[in-house]
Amino acid sequence: MTADGTLIGYADGRYEVPDNPVIGCLAGDGIGPDIWAATRPVLDAAVEIAYGGRRRLAWRPLAAGEAAYTDTGSYLPEETLAALAECRVSIKGPLATPVGGGIRSLNVALRHHFDLYACIRPVRYYEGVPNPMKRPDLLDVVIFRENTEDVYAGIEWESDSVEANRVIDFLRTKLGATIREHSGIGIKPMSPLGCKRLVRRAIQYALDNGCRVVTLVHKGNIMKFTEGAFRQWGYEVAAAEFGDRVITEDEVYRDHGGEIPAGKVMINDRIADAIFQQLLLRPAEYDVLAAPNLNGDYLSDACAAQVGGLGMAPGANVGDGVAIFEATHGTAPKYAGLDRVNPGSLILSGKMLLDFLGWRDAGTLVETALQRAIAAKQVTYDLARQMEGATEISCSAFGARIIAAMKE
Numbered sequence: 375m376t377a378d379g380t381l382i383g384y385a386d387g388r389y390e391v392p393d394n395p396v397i398g399c400l401a402g403d404g405i406g407p408d409i410w411a412a413t414r415p416v417l418d419a420a421v422e423i424a425y426g427g428r429r430r431l432a433w434r435p436l437a438a439g440e441a442a443y444t445d446t447g448s449y450l451p452e453e454t455l456a457a458l459a460e461c462r463v464s465i466k467g468p469l470a471t472p473v474g475g476g477i478r479s480l481n482v483a484l485r486h487h488f489d490l491y492a493c494i495r496p497v498r499y500y501e502g503v504p505n506p507m508k509r510p511d512l513l514d515v516v517i518f519r520e521n522t523e524d525v526y527a528g529i530e531w532e533s534d535s536v537e538a539n540r541v542i543d544f545l546r547t548k549l550g551a552t553i554r555e556h557s558g559i560g561i562k563p564m565s566p567l568g569c570k571r572l573v574r575r576a577i578q579y580a581l582d583n584g585c586r587v588v589t590l591v592h593k594g595n596i597m598k599f600t601e602g603a604f605r606q607w608g609y610e611v612a613a614a615e616f617g618d619r620v621i622t623e624d625e626v627y628r629d630h631g632g633e634i635p636a637g638k639v640m641i642n643d644r645i646a647d648a649i650f651q652q653l654l655l656r657p658a659e660y661d662v663l664a665a666p667n668l669n670g671d672y673l674s675d676a677c678a679a680q681v682g683g684l685g686m687a688p689g690a691n692v693g694d695g696v697a698i699f700e701a702t703h704g705t706a707p708k709y710a711g712l713d714r715v716n717p718g719s720l721i722l723s724g725k726m727l728l729d730f731l732g733w734r735d736a737g738t739l740v741e742t743a744l745q746r747a748i749a750a751k752q753v754t755y756d757l758a759r760q761m762e763g764a765t766e767i768s769c770s771a772f773g774a775r776i777i778a779a780m781k782e
C-alpha cells in the first residue's frame with residue numbers, strides 16, 4: 375500500500391491491478407503541464423462515472439526533464455526511475471531532449487532503461503478532425519514498433535573519430551568491405567529475441583481485439599540479414615506459438631479462395647516503401663502492423679498525418695512489467711503555459727492506459743466523449759482554425775467539455 379493507493383503487481387507475465395492502482399505521472403516539459411492539467415480530470419471523471427466510486431486512480435507525481443534538472447542536476451533522477459519501476463504503469467507528457475550534450479533522448483533513455491520494447495500506436499479517425507484525406511475513416515490501424523534495437527540502439531561513431539576509424543579499418547581488412555574515407559559509422563543490430571517478442575505481442579493484440587490481419591513491415595529485399603530476418607522471425611513465432619489461430623496470406627489464397635477463415639488471424643508482410651503507398655490507397659486492408667524501430671517511427675507519424683496529425687495520436691511504450699503511456703508530439707515550448715494546445719494525444723493515451731488496466735468501460739467513455747466534443751465544434755485552436763463554424767476554447771476548457779460530454 376501507499377498513502378493514496380495500492381501498487382500494481384506483476385506475476386507470470388500479467389499485471390495485477392487493484393481497484394485503486396498507483397499510477398506514475400510525469401507532466402513533462404513545455405506544454406506538458408498544460409495538457410496534463412487537462413487530461414487528469416478527464417481520466418478521473420471517466421473512472422468515477424464508469425464505476426461509481428468502486429475504482430479510482432491514485433496519481434503519483436514524478437519529476438523528469440528540465441524541471442528535474444533544475445532541481446536535482448539530472449534529467450532522469452534515480453528516484454524517478456525507481457518510482458516508475460515501483461508503479462509499473464505510468465503516463466507522461468512530452469519531454470525535451472537536452473541540447474549540446476547529456477542524454478541523447480529522454481524518451482529513448484526510458485525505453486532502454488526499462489526495456490520497453492513495444493511502442494504501440496493506434497491510429498484512427500475521429501469524425502470532424504481536419505485532415506488531408508478524402509476517406510480518413512478507412513484508416514484504422516495499430517502499429518507495433520520495436521523500440522530497443524535497429525539504428526535507434528545508438529551504436530554509432532562520428533566521422534574521423536578514433537572509434538569510427540577503427541571500425542572502418544576492421545571492416546576493410548577483415549571483412550573486405552568498401553567504405554569511403556571520413557565516414558561516420560552506425561550499427562543496426564536486430565536479434566531473434568527482439569523481433570520475436572515484438573511480433574508475439576502484435577499477434578496477441580490482434581487475437582485479443584478481434585483484428586483480422588497482422589502485417590510484418592520490413593525492407594528485407596535490401597537489408598536481408600536484419601530486416602529480412604525480422605520478416606523470417608516474425609513468421610517463425612506465428613507458426614510456433616499461434617499455429618492453430620494464425621494463417622498465412624499464401625494459405626488464405628491457396629486454400630480458402632482469398633477469404634480469411636472465421637476465428638483466424640492472417641499474417642502477411644509488406645516491403646516498407648510499399649506499405650506507405652498501400653495505406654494511402656487501400657488502408658482498409660490493414661489492421662495491425664509490426665515493424666522494426668526506424669520503419670515504425672516513420673510509419674506511425676505518417677499514419678497520424680492521414681487522420682489529422684500528432685495532436686490526436688496516442689502512444690504507449692510497453693515491456694514486461696513496466697508500461698509508460700505518452701503524448702506522441704513534442705514540447706512546443708512557445709505555447710508553454712498558455713493553456714492553448716490540444717490535449718487530445720495525452721487524453722487518448724490515458725484512454726489506452728485505462729484499457730491496459732482492464733478498465734475498458736472507462737476507456738470507452740473517454741473516447742466517446744472526446745468524439746462528442748469534436749462533433750460539437752468546441753475545440754482548441756489547432757482544430758478550430760481548420761473547422762468551419764468551430765468555437766476556439768482553451769486546453770483546460772476542452773478537457774472540461776469532454777467531461778461534460780460524458781454526462782450527456
